[in-house]
Amino acid sequence: MNENTPEQKSEEVDISQIFNLIGKAFKALFDFIVSIFEFILKTILLLALFIRNNIVKLGLAIVVGFVIGFISDRFEKDYYTSTMIVEPNFQANSQLITTIELYGQLVESNDSINLAKMLKISETDAAKISSISIEAKTNENTKIKGYNQFVKQTDTLVLKDVSFEAYKESLEEPDFDQYAITVNSTAYDIYGKIKDNIINIPTTAYVEALKKAEIENLDQMEREINQSLSDIDSLRAAYKTAMLNNSKNNNESGSSNNFYLGPDGQRKNTELELFEIETKYQYRLRDVFESKAQMESTINVVSGFTNIGIKAKNKNLKWYILISLGVMVLFIILANFNRYLSDFERKNKAA
Structure with a gap:
C-alpha cells in the first residue's frame, strides 16, 4: 500500500513549485505596476516642487513673453487668406501643380516682377502676396471611389496583387481629382484680381x-x-396615325387600346x-x-476665392510666451546644474 507514496509526494512537490512560480510571477508584475505609479507620482511631485521653488521666475517669463508677443502682434501687418477648389480636366493635374508651385517659388524669392506678369497684376499687388500653395483635396471616401474606378478599368489578374491599402500607398499628388489653392496676402482685396489668371495655366x-x-x-x-x-x-406620330386608321376601320370597342409592335409577337x-x-x-x-x-x-473652379480675404489669426503671442517660458526653464536647469558642479568641486577639494 505504501508503494505509491513517493510518487504522490513528488507530484505534490511539483504542484507546490508551480504555485510558487505563479505567485512569484504575480508579485513581480504587481511590483512592476507599483514602480510605474511610484515613478509617475515622484515625477509629478518633482515638477510641483520645481514650479513652487521657481514660481517667480516662471511668472516673470510668462509676463515677458506676453508683452513681447502682444507688441509683435500690434506692430506686425495683418495678413489674409483665401482658398480656391479646382478640378483639372484632360490629365492637366501635373501641369496645374507645377504652375502653382512656380508661383509659390516666385513669392519665396520676392520676385514680384515676374509674378506680376504671370498673374497680370501690378508689381505692388504682387509684392503683397506672402505665399501661394497647392495641395490635393482628398479623404478616405475619394480614395475608395478612385479604387472602385481602378477596379473597373483593371484586369482581374492584376487586381489579385493590388489591395486597397497598396492602392492608397501608390497614390501620388497628380492622381487626385480636386486641389486646394491657398493664397496668403497682406492685402485683403487682391483675390478678385488673381482668381482668373492663377488657373490660366499653359497647356501642352x-x-x-x-x-x-x-x-x-x-x-x-x-x-x-x-x-x-x-x-x-x-x-x-406614325403610331398615332396607324391607331386612328385602325379605329376608323374597326368598329369593335377597345380594340384600339393596344397595337402590335416587335417581332416577338407580343402585344405591348x-x-x-x-x-x-x-x-x-x-x-x-x-x-x-x-x-x-x-x-x-481645362481647369474647372468648384469653389472660387472670396472677393475679400479672411483675416488670419496671428499666433505670435502664444509662441513668444512658450519660447520665453522655455528659455527660463532652461536657464533654471542650467543654473541648478552649475550649482551642483560647484558643490561637487568644493567637496572634492575638501576631501
Missing part, C-alpha cells in the same frame, strides 16, 4: 488634342441622341414604351450637356 499639345477629342466625342453623342429622339417622335403598350425610351435618351442628353459644360475649361 497633348492636353489640347485630348480636349479636342473629348469635345468631338460629346458632340457626336449629342447628334446621335438627338437623332434618336427625332426618330421616336416620328415613330410616335407602345405609348408607354416610347415614353420610357424617350426618357432614357433625355437623361443621356442631359449627361452629355453636363459633360460638355465641364469640358469647356
